[in-house]
Amino acid sequence: MDNPNISSPDDCLFCRKEIVEKSFSQSLNFKAIYNIAPILPGHSLIIPKSHYTSLFELPDTEIAEMTVFAKKITSVLKTFFQCDGFDWTIQDGVSAGQTVLHLHLHIIPRKPLDLPEGNEWYSKIPENEEKLLDSQHRERLNNHEYIAITAKLAQAAGSIP
Numbered sequence: 001m002d003n004p005n006i007s008s009p010d011d012c013l014f015c016r017k018e019i020v021e022k023s024f025s026q027s028l029n030f031k032a033i034y035n036i037a038p039i040l041p042g043h044s045l046i047i048p049k050s051h052y053t054s055l056f057e058l059p060d061t062e063i064a065e066m067t068v069f070a071k072k073i074t075s076v077l078k079t080f081f082q083c084d085g086f087d088w089t090i091q092d093g094v095s096a097g098q099t100v101l102h103l104h105l106h107i108i109p110r111k112p113l114d115l116p117e118g119n120e121w122y123s124k125i126p127e128n129e130e131k132l133l134d135s136q137h138r139e140r141l142n143n144h145e146y147i148a149i150t151a152k153l154a155q156a157a158g159s160i161p
């Protein structure tokens, strides 16, 4: 029987060349990409360069690396988007709402009153992942906007050691 939690790099959105090339910052084993359909300004993803589906497949050393890298990227995003808070979330497993079966950490910078209900972002995550997969979705940034924000974030990230 097919296990819905197992996927192959061959049909993985985050293993596609056009996504791999879009990171605005990277560490040894991870990259940061801007969400093409951000829930809020600054919404980005931390993704392992290798195809892992679950956090439980990552060696502990890489979990440590991911956390340190995500902290750095969160700092860049908070400064760039003038936010004073942030949400991190991982949907791990189909039952948890994981749509793209390649491990990814959502980083959503926050500021007061940015959403009518403070926790409203959480229910938007699975819907957001559908937008990532649907290239026709109207709420996605266009290519010009995406390239521009990625370049600015790369510059911002490059200035922080």
Ligand SMILES: [Zn+2]
Residues within 6 Å of the ligand: 008, 009, 012, 013, 014, 015, 050, 051, 052, 101, 102
């Ligand atoms: Zn993948």
